[in-house]
Amino acid sequence: MSERLLTIDNLSVTFGGLHALKNLDFHVDKGEIVSVIGPNGAGKTTFFNMISGMVEPTEGDIVFKGESLIGLDPNQVTARGIARTFQNVRLFANMTILENVMVAQHCRTKQGVFGALFNTSGFKQEEAEIREWGEKVLGFFGSRLVGYRLDQPASVLSYANRRRLEVARAMATKPEVILLDEPVAGMNPRESEELTGLIGQLRDEWGFTIVMIEHDMGVVRDVSDRVVVLDHGETIAQGSYEDVSTNPDVIEAYLGRPAEEAS
Amino acid sequence: MSAPMATNETLPARAALDQEWRKVVNHGLLLALVLVFVSLANMPVSLDSRMIIEPMLSMGYLSLLWIPVVMGFIVSSEKVLEGIAYHAKGAREVLAGGLVGLIGGLGLSLLVVLIDNFDLRDPLVNWSPALLDLLQFGNGIGFGVIIWPVLGFGLGVFGGALHIFTAMTRTIVGWVLGAVLGIAVFETVIIDLLTERLPFEFITDWFYFIRGGLSQQGAVTAALIGGGLGYLRVLAQRGVVPTPVQDYKQLVGPERTRANTIIIITCGVATAILPLLLGRITNELLANVGLFVLLALGLNIVVGLAGILDLGYVAFFAVGGYATAILTSPNRGDSWPDWVPQSHWFAALIVVILLAILTGLFIGAPVIRMRGDYLAIVTLGFGEIIRLLFLSDWLGGYTGGAQGVTNIPGVDLGFVEIKGTDPRAIFYLVAVFCAIAIYVSWRLEKSRLGRAWMAIREDESVAEAMGINTVNVKLMAFVVGAVLASFSGAIFAAKVGSIFPTSFIILVSIVILVVVIVGGMGNIVGVIAGAAVLIGVLGGPKQPGLLAEFSEFKLLIYGALLIFMMLKRPEGLVPNVRRTRELHQEEFLQDAWLRSQVDADEQDGAPSGEVAPA
Numbered sequence: 001m002s003e004r005l006l007t008i009d010n011l012s013v014t015f016g017g018l019h020a021l022k023n024l025d026f027h028v029d030k031g032e033i034v035s036v037i038g039p040n041g042a043g044k045t046t047f048f049n050m051i052s053g054m055v056e057p058t059e060g061d062i063v064f065k066g067e068s069l070i071g072l073d074p075n076q077v078t079a080r081g082i083a084r085t086f087q088n089v090r091l092f093a094n095m096t097i098l099e100n101v102m103v104a105q106h107c108r109t110k111q112g113v114f115g116a117l118f119n120t121s122g123f124k125q126e127e128a129e130i131r132e133w134g135e136k137v138l139g140f141f142g143s144r145l146v147g148y149r150l151d152q153p154a155s156v157l158s159y160a161n162r163r164r165l166e167v168a169r170a171m172a173t174k175p176e177v178i179l180l181d182e183p184v185a186g187m188n189p190r191e192s193e194e195l196t197g198l199i200g201q202l203r204d205e206w207g208f209t210i211v212m213i214e215h216d217m218g219v220v221r222d223v224s225d226r227v228v229v230l231d232h233g234e235t236i237a238q239g240s241y242e243d244v245s246t247n248p249d250v251i252e253a254y255l256g257r258p259a260e261e262a263s
Numbered sequence: 264m265s266a267p268m269a270t271n272e273t274l275p276a277r278a279a280l281d282q283e284w285r286k287v288v289n290h291g292l293l294l295a296l297v298l299v300f301v302s303l304a305n306m307p308v309s310l311d312s313r314m315i316i317e318p319m320l321s322m323g324y325l326s327l328l329w330i331p332v333v334m335g336f337i338v339s340s341e342k343v344l345e346g347i348a349y350h351a352k353g354a355r356e357v358l359a360g361g362l363v364g365l366i367g368g369l370g371l372s373l374l375v376v377l378i379d380n381f382d383l384r385d386p387l388v389n390w391s392p393a394l395l396d397l398l399q400f401g402n403g404i405g406f407g408v409i410i411w412p413v414l415g416f417g418l419g420v421f422g423g424a425l426h427i428f429t430a431m432t433r434t435i436v437g438w439v440l441g442a443v444l445g446i447a448v449f450e451t452v453i454i455d456l457l458t459e460r461l462p463f464e465f466i467t468d469w470f471y472f473i474r475g476g477l478s479q480q481g482a483v484t485a486a487l488i489g490g491g492l493g494y495l496r497v498l499a500q501r502g503v504v505p506t507p508v509q510d511y512k513q514l515v516g517p518e519r520t521r522a523n524t525i526i527i528i529t530c531g532v533a534t535a536i537l538p539l540l541l542g543r544i545t546n547e548l549l550a551n552v553g554l555f556v557l558l559a560l561g562l563n564i565v566v567g568l569a570g571i572l573d574l575g576y577v578a579f580f581a582v583g584g585y586a587t588a589i590l591t592s593p594n595r596g597d598s599w600p601d602w603v604p605q606s607h608w609f610a611a612l613i614v615v616i617l618l619a620i621l622t623g624l625f626i627g628a629p630v631i632r633m634r635g636d637y638l639a640i641v642t643l644g645f646g647e648i649i650r651l652l653f654l655s656d657w658l659g660g661y662t663g664g665a666q667g668v669t670n671i672p673g674v675d676l677g678f679v680e681i682k683g684t685d686p687r688a689i690f691y692l693v694a695v696f697c698a699i700a701i702y703v704s705w706r707l708e709k710s711r712l713g714r715a716w717m718a719i720r721e722d723e724s725v726a727e728a729m730g731i732n733t734v735n736v737k738l739m740a741f742v743v744g745a746v747l748a749s750f751s752g753a754i755f756a757a758k759v760g761s762i763f764p765t766s767f768i769i770l771v772s773i774v775i776l777v778v779v780i781v782g783g784m785g786n787i788v789g790v791i792a793g794a795a796v797l798i799g800v801l802g803g804p805k806q807p808g809l810l811a812e813f814s815e816f817k818l819l820i821y822g823a824l825l826i827f828m829m830l831k832r833p834e835g836l837v838p839n840v841r842r843t844r845e846l847h848q849e850e851f852l853q854d855a856w857l858r859s860q861v862d863a864d865e866q867d868g869a870p871s872g873e874v875a876p877a
């Protein structure tokens with residue numbers, strides 16, 4: 001049994017009268033790839049927002065490596081090793097591609113005003129390291145984000161490349177767990193197939209643990225060790241892809257259609 | 264691009280014509296309104312004493328005459344977008360310009376008749392015989408009524424005709440006008456530069472009339488010089504003569520670094536030599552510009568880099584000024600215990616820096632968690648609070664209340680004392696601190712901290728989710744900005760010798776912000792250019808500029824300029840690449856998209872029928 005990284009216990013959140021999440025229990029072990037699926041508005045993104053500290057839960061506890069994350073600011077959560085991407089791609093559009101991944105290493109570096117002003121050897125070394133790691137994570141996507149692209153603003157990227165840069169930026173924070181919010185949304189089949197392969201590599205070669213929200217059932221089937229199904233803020237099923245996709249509750253949640261066909 | 268002669272074919276001809284007429288009448292009426300407003304704001308009369316070309320054209324008349332030209336041009340300018348049928352310009356545009364000018368001129372004629380017949384001096388203080396006389400060119404009512412429509416028509420025609428000039432003609436006309444106006448406006452500086460230490464009286468005698476303004480021969484020479492330069496510019500655009508700016512922009516790597524080093528050294532040497540050639544008044548002007556450059560560079564870090572709209576920036580300037588004053592002057596408030604020494608300026612500066620940091624943290628801490636408008640309003644409040652504290656009875660024993668602190672000594676360097684009576688020395692002092700500020704801005708911008716500031720400016724929540732402690736990082740911007748402003752305050756205190764709460768009114772914050780916006784947010788060169796243009800030419804909140812006659816209208820012009828810049832060139836005079844991109848997203852993205860289409864075809868061989876690669 002591998003090490004338990006993230007445990008979520010009886011988590012609830014309400015927005016006004018709306019129960020976005022209700023008594024949610026969830027856990028991730030080191031090296032797992034867990035998919036979170038569910039119909040639109042099921043509360044999946046809210047679930048990520050909660051883990052990353054952007055939304056305070058009304059009840060319950062989130063424990064990461066034995067430490068509660070409740071009450072921490074998003075930057076503190078990231079510093080502890082949980083990075084995320086955004087469903088609606090939120091890059092720093094006017095910063096260059098390289099700067100996007102450089103700035104994401106903020107919490108892993110420490111040089112301040114003094115080093116910058118006096119160009120100390122510590123400063124130079126750290127800058128070089130930041131750059132090197134930045135280029136390394138960008139290189140994960142082949143030649144798409146490197147070379148002449150490094151110094152182009154993120155806003156010129158194609159949609160698929162922006163999604164890739166989102167992932168690279170999360171990787172740049174040197175996390176243990178990466179939360180991917182619909183990483184292949186808007187990609188064509190060829191691109192999403194490629195990214196599916198890369199998600200596997202993220203775990204196998206880079207050692208990241210992955211929690212992924214995804215609507216594309218093909219992708220979910222191919223990469224997930226385990227699937228969690230949310231509906232109306234509640235977990236309605238949990239288990240392997242095969243178990244979940246034949247679960248009658250899940251089929252009902254997807255408006256009576258089998259989950260496989262919904263993809 | 265070929266220009267099809269397509270007028271609005273979709274609309275019936277009548278309706279199209281109606282629309283055109285309405286446009287002309289609207290612009291004409293607007294022009295009339297502006298002309299009457301400018302007249303009643305008394306610009307023509309109070310600027311009449313400043314000559315541009317003796318004896319033909321004064322600044323007063325110019326304040327009216329340029330407007331029909333611009334309006335005549337604007338009425339027929341339209342946004343040309345790629346792919347939309349482009350309508351060729353011709354006689355119609357010239358006529359439209361003329362008609363707009365005519366209607367505007369009629370507005371002034373009406374004003375002439377009204378002033379002649381009614382006395383409205385009571386609500387309108389500038390409803391005066393002097394204005395009437397000026398509007399009639401001293402030639403009686405009949406002349407006044409007829410001349411304006413004629414002049415308006417002529418100027419409007421000129422404005423409209425700008426559309427049908429070739430690019431070359433337009434460039435040359437622009438340069439001619441620019442040169443004449445520039446040489447006239449910079450009269451004081453040019454005369455000072457050429458005659459104070461250098462023996463070039465014969466040049467200035469040629470150009471300028473004794474009592475000010477260009478002589479006619481001077482104006483012609485200036486026009487010729489402008490024309491020549493404009494022609495050179497045209498040749499440069501055609502690639503006949505070299506284009507240093509373009510060439511520079513194309514440099515990369517070590518060559519660029521070397522070019523930069525040369526530019527920096529040249530600027531440094533020029534800054535060191537220039538004051539030696541100049542006299543008191545011009546040096547004073549430069550010193551004022553320098554103080555504002557320092558302030559603007561500081562605010563640029565806060566607003567331009569970190570995107571925190573601080574409207575109370577004057578607070579830090581005030582803290583620097585007051586702290587220096589209190590620590591160096593024998594004449595400070597009486598409540599100070601003896602152990603607070605009366606110290607040397609540099610010793611005081613250390614305390615000033617510490618105080619600035621504390622104030623930065625003190626003001627920053629409560630406001631930093633707010634965003635956008637709320638933050639702006641609260642900082643505005645803090646700016647006033649600091650000033651009112653200095654003014655209050657409560658602190659009056661320490662700060663002198665409304666009497667302020669007087670007798671502030673200069674900066675004693677041992678061999679020389681830098682003080683306000685020697686503006687040249689003050690300028691050198693300011694220049695040194697400006698150099699420090701430039702260095703700080705430049706280093707920080709491309710450091711870890713600078714990147715974090717930019718990320719926060721782009722999207723604060725995402726920056727936070729990417730591990731940036733936004734509170735600390737923003738506080739840092741506040742503190743760095745505060746320290747730079749306090750430098751300016753410290754020099755200001757030594758320069759003016761006495762400071763009062765009224766030296767630190769809200770207007771100072773606003774002016775610094777306008778300097779940053781007009782110059783080009785986030786760009787060091789832009790900020791310096793902005794300060795030179797606004798503070799140098801128009802003047803600061805209390806400091807006269809080159810056009811001292813403008814002081815009355817300074818705020819009006821600041822406001823107009825700000826509105827104009829926000830609408831037409833939000834990236835500022837010298838734009839920062841990044842901000843230009845941000846503000847012209849559409850065009851930029853369109854270009855980028857076209858390029859990426861070409862890319863995609865090459866790389867993936869993806870099907871894409873829309874754009875054929877060249």
Ligand SMILES: Nc1ncnc2c1ncn2[C@@H]1O[C@H](COP(=O)(O)OP(=O)(O)OP(=O)(O)O)[C@@H](O)[C@H]1O
Binds near residue numbers: 045046
């Ligand atoms: N900040 C908020 N304030 C109020 N309501 C919110 C907020 N964020 C989310 N909600 C609501 O919570 C519910 C769950 O939203 P969420 O974005 O988590 O759904 P989702 O499962 O990610 O859906 P999708 O598949 O469309 O991305 C929705 O009804 C949404 O309107």
Ligand SMILES: [Mg+2]
Binds near residue numbers: 044045046087
């Ligand atoms: Mg979602």
